[in-house]
Amino acid sequence: MKNIKYITSLLVAALVFSCSSENELVDLDVLGAPTNISALTTVTQDNTGNVTFLPRGEGVTRYEIYFGDGTTEPAYVNAGETVDHTYKEGIYNAKIVGTTLNGKKTEVTQNVVVSFKAPENLVVTIENDLEVSKKVNVKATADYALFYDVYFGEAGKPDPISANNGESVSYTYQNAGVYTIRLVSKSAAIKTTEFIKEFTVTIVNKPFTSAATPPNRQASDVISLYGSKYTNVVGTNFFPDWGQGNQGSSWAEFDLNGDKMLNYIKLSYQGIALADGKTIDVSGMEFLHMDVWTADLQKLETSLISKTNGEKPVVKNLVANQWNSIDIPISAFTSQGLTVADIFQLKFVGTPWAEGSVFIDNIYFYKAPTALIEMPIDFESTTLTYPWAGFGAADFSGIPVSVVTNPDKTGNNVSNKVVKIEKTAGAQVWAGASLNLDSKVDFSKGTKVNVNVWSPKAGAKILLKMEVSTSPKDGNNNPTVFVEVEATATVANSWQVITFDLTTSSSFNTANAYDRVILFPDFNVGGTGTSYYFDDIKQSN
Structure with a gap:
């Protein structure tokens, strides 16, 4: 058994980090826990039950293998190394633990089937990848099997690729054409079970995903x-x-x-x-x-x-x-x-x-933008246009929204321009307006958003929503990554600064690239033909 001591890997890693730069310090706290932990398990075909573990994962300094057969001490394995263990015939729950340099751990449990019967009921699927040309995906399952080898039949590539029973393996050919693919399913028995197929490898001739969405531009x-x-x-x-x-x-x-x-x-x-x-x-x-x-x-x-x-x-x-x-x-x-x-x-x-x-x-x-729509937003620019888009009218079209002259230059807002959102009669309770930003919000400038609001009535709820416009869409074609915070206008017919604390929402994450601002006036109330005004959308701490 190849027990690789943890102290060796730590010493090597310490030397690597210490020699990288005399003036550079490595912050180990930023390292996350390991991901994608598993192990390729193979067994010799001689009825001995000798299983080899090749642990795999990302961000791992060392692995611990608990064999699940009553062996008390785990095996310690460095990345890229293997360890052998001899089992009696049976099914075992092995545990693979991956550890980072800073001690964070991730563990998974994996079945290890050790059978002295040859694999039976072999089922094999071989498919051309839908998105990558000349790439073939293979999956095989069989009773009593632990793993399988695939010989993809390309000249000059005689070695097989191994995969656990029931898992998939992929291979990309140099050229399209017809190849003989041979698959050998293996248990701990001397006898194996094979599958052979002539398979036509093809070229993907169309994209299956869209190009990246271009950025907002004036x-x-x-x-x-x-x-x-x-x-x-x-x-x-x-x-x-x-x-x-x-x-x-x-x-x-x-x-x-x-x-x-x-x-x-x-x-x-x-x-x-x-x-x-x-x-x-x-x-x-x-x-x-x-x-x-x-x-x-x-x-x-x-x-x-x-x-x-x-x-x-x-x-x-x-x-x-x-x-x-x-x-x-x-x-x-x-x-x-x-x-x-x-x-x-x-x-x-x-x-x-x-x-x-x-x-x-x-x-x-x-060309590079001469000005950007980004936080803070005050609508006073003479070079920018502010393409607000209204939504939620009674007929599900857009409610009117426009940048207008400030109708009430009093109190805390004597600026020239503001945005007007008309919640027309019969408008949906969720009617509002959105504005795409030209750059994502920088939360080093604050995680609270202050908005100067002019409401025609006290007690009107104002909902602020910020979206990642490029995130996957839901069934209504709305981005699925967003944050919503609600506040209330407490005065009528007067400007009032309302603060939305984004950190009060569990969905808020400063790492998200929020690039759309949405305002819902008198949220959860149907439209009555009134207008709301907004200005000075700014961040604060």
């Missing part, structure tokens, strides 16, 4: 050609062909669960043409952005085409089976002598020529 900071985030240049032709259909190229607008994107198939060259006679001036922009997904293109060449002096290309390498976020500096075109004040076309060229397909989304030019 209209003056972006010129968008394609995508759902910004307002696009109208009349644009995304499939002008330019004679490429004769080479076998084709195109379509691909719809991924409501998220549309351009799909150029067997791309030789294809592109985008603005409406007749229309050009765009991108000389004030800094970058061209695109999100690109491919299974088989190696490179994408993108050209801007000017009415004045032709076209200039920029080539980008692509990583297959994932979204490539591409930002090309406008200077990469102008440094080649291109005039970018009258762009009327874009061209895409694929490598290899007319063989691969590509999906493209979120095509826009942008």
Whole structure:
């Protein structure tokens, strides 16, 4: 039995940390508990019951293995090491404990089946991965088995990959094609059980997830050609062909669960043409952005085409089976002598020529923002627009919301501009308005939010909600990561600062990237045709 002493691993780790920098201190308290603890358990096929444990996990300095057969002392195992233990025939609950350098522990219990019968009732599933090209997922279960070996049949790769009985194992091939996959299910018996199948490995030719949502931007900071985030240049032709259909190229607008994107198939060259006679001036922009997904293109060449002096290309390498976020500096075109004040076309060229397909989304030019919508918010900027969006009218459309002149410059609010939210007659009890921020809220500036509120009645409840707009959506398409805090307006027809303490909500976490502010006036009460005013949304401690 290979008992690796804990003191050795601690000494090595201490030496590594102490030698990293004389002036750098490592805060061990920030290390979290280990995760994904398990062990690959294999057994020799000789009826001896000799089981080998290969513990696995993340953030682990050492493992303890409790064998579950009455052995009192655990085995101590370093990461990457194994330990052997001999069992009698039976089913055991082994415990694997992972420990970090600072002593935090995570433990799991894992069944160890030691049987001197050959595996029976072997069931094997072999599937192409839906999202990664040439990746195959295998899972096998059998009675009496402890583990199985998979030989994936690729030339030059003779060694099997092992997995516990009932767990999955994956393998990515160099090339698509037909391969002989052999699986051997093993118990502690001398005899094994095998499964062999000729399997066709395929290429994934479409994305299964959307590209990342672009950030919020002011209209003056972006010129968008394609995508759902910004307002696009109208009349644009995304499939002008330019004679490429004769080479076998084709195109379509691909719809991924409501998220549309351009799909150029067997791309030789294809592109985008603005409406007749229309050009765009991108000389004030800094970058061209695109999100690109491919299974088989190696490179994408993108050209801007000017009415004045032709076209200039920029080539980008692509990583297959994932979204490539591409930002090309406008200077990469102008440094080649291109005039970018009258762009009327874009061209895409694929490598290899007319063989691969590509999906493209979120095509826009942008520059660094001159101003941001971020906390604190006072609506006084002359350069920003504040795109509040109302919701919850009686017909489920948006209730009116707008930035207006302060109607009551008295008391603690004599500012010029405020936001007005009209809770129209019959509006839903949850009617309100939301504002997307251009940057996430920085909670080092405080975890309380103060809002100057003008309510037409005392006792009106005001709900403040902050969301992570990019978090997974619920059944109503609302983000699932959010915080809500309620307060009450205690005076009528007068400005009053109301404080919302976010820490009073159990869902609040300063690590969350909250980037949307939502206000619900007279929350839980139906609309009666009254207006509420809000101003000076600020943080405090």
